Amino acid sequence: MKPPIRPLAILTLLFLAWQASSSAQAVSSQPLNASVSDYGTTFIFSPPPICPKCLETELCFQSLSDGRYVPSVITVAPFKTQTDFSVLVNLIDSESPGSDRTTNFGNRFDFVARQQVLAKVGFTLVLAPRGTIFTRCVDGGRAGATAAPQYSWGRNLTAANFTWTGGIGTSAANPSSDYVGSFDYFRTLDKKGTAFFLGFQHEVTASLQTAGTEEGMIIPFRNGQIEIEAAQLDLNVSPQWQFQTRAIVNWGKIFSRR
Numbered sequence: 001m002k003p004p005i006r007p008l009a010i011l012t013l014l015f016l017a018w019q020a021s022s023s024a025q026a027v028s029s030q031p032l033n034a035s036v037s038d039y040g041t042t043f044i045f046s047p048p049p050i051c052p053k054c055l056e057t058e059l060c061f062q063s064l065s066d067g068r069y070v071p072s073v074i075t076v077a078p079f080k081t082q083t084d085f086s087v088l089v090n091l092i093d094s095e096s097p098g099s100d101r102t103t104n105f106g107n108r109f110d111f112v113a114r115q116q117v118l119a120k121v122g123f124t125l126v127l128a129p130r131g132t133i134f135t136r137c138v139d140g141g142r143a144g145a146t147a148a149p150q151y152s153w154g155r156n157l158t159a160a161n162f163t164w165t166g167g168i169g170t171s172a173a174n175p176s177s178d179y180v181g182s183f184d185y186f187r188t189l190d191k192k193g194t195a196f197f198l199g200f201q202h203e204v205t206a207s208l209q210t211a212g213t214e215e216g217m218i219i220p221f222r223n224g225q226i227e228i229e230a231a232q233l234d235l236n237v238s239p240q241w242q243f244q245t246r247a248i249v250n251w252g253k254i255f256s257r258r
Contacts, residue, residue, distance in 0.1 A: 043161070043182035043212070043214055043231075044182045044183070045112075045146075045148065045161060047116075047149065047150040048082070048116060048124055048126065048150070049077055049082050049083055049084035049116055050075055050084050050250065051077065051250070052079060052080045052082070052253075053078065053253040053254070054076075054077050054252060055074070055252070055254045056075040056076075056249065056251065057073070057075075057249055058071075058072060058247070059246065059247050060072070060244055060246035061246075062243070063242070064233075064240060064241075064242045064243075067095045068094040068095075069090050069093055070092040071089075071091070071106075072089060072090075073086055073088045074086070074087050082115070082116035083114065083115050084113070084114050085111070085114075087110070088109070089106050089108070089109050090106025090107075093105065093106045093107070104136070107134055107137050108134050108135065109133045109135065110130065110131070110132050111131050112128050112129075112130040113128060114126050122152045122153055123150070123151050124149070124150045125147070125150075126148040127146070127147055127148075128145060129143075129144075129145045130145060130146060130163075132165070134174065137173070138173045138174050139171055139174065140168045140170065140171065141168045141174075142166065142167055142168060142174065143165060143168060144164045144166055145165075146162065146163040147161075147163075148161050156186070156187055157185070157186040157188075158183070158185050159183075159186075160181070160182060160183045160184075161180070161182045163178075163180045164177070164179050175205050175206040178203070178206075179205075180201065180203045181201070181203075182200070182202075183200050184197050184214075185197060185199070192220055193225070194218065194220065196215070196217050196218070197214075197216055198213075199231075200213055200214075201213075209236070210233070210234050210236060211235050212231055212232055212234065212235055213235065214230065214231035214232070215229070223250050224247065224248050224249040224250060225248050226247055227244070227248070228244070229245075229246075230243055231243075
């Protein structure tokens, strides 16, 4: 069951953390990614794909109202090009709308392919087709795409996701169309890459418009980072608080030939 306004963007974050090759040396200063789709510590997913030939994993704990969730993401970049592929699933979906708590494996898999189409003087543009398969309680699926621009200058970075998806086999739980516009601003605080971020999101689902804000921090470690976020969702309808903490690890160039 999807919490009210979690972003359709994948599982997610970004900013100046270290990535490593199999030799345990940093590959580049390219930031790690937030998740894509409904799971993400930030409202957006990071536009740049991960390093070519690399593998990246994400594991999150999320709290929203009476719900407790463990979203996870695995991202692979098997080619030399600026392209990667992500699979997202909620490992634990635990909710207690009444007196009893129900815990299940998540009921959807999200698939996202990111392709960098432009990179010039601090500006990056990524296009990402995406799809969703429901495995329980909801029929059909979803298909759509995200346009994700990013611009950085000095210690500052702004990124946005503009996502549209359409329902396949529509129902009350799988609307015919869904649009999400998300924006985040990041500011690096020190040479290690510690950063804070602020964000805004606007969603239109089945003619219902909702808006939310967020704030959080990114704490880097070797080959990865920890993200902490608090979000205020459905501000114009029925305000809710969301809390998340996420660990992202880049495992280096595991697809390189020895």
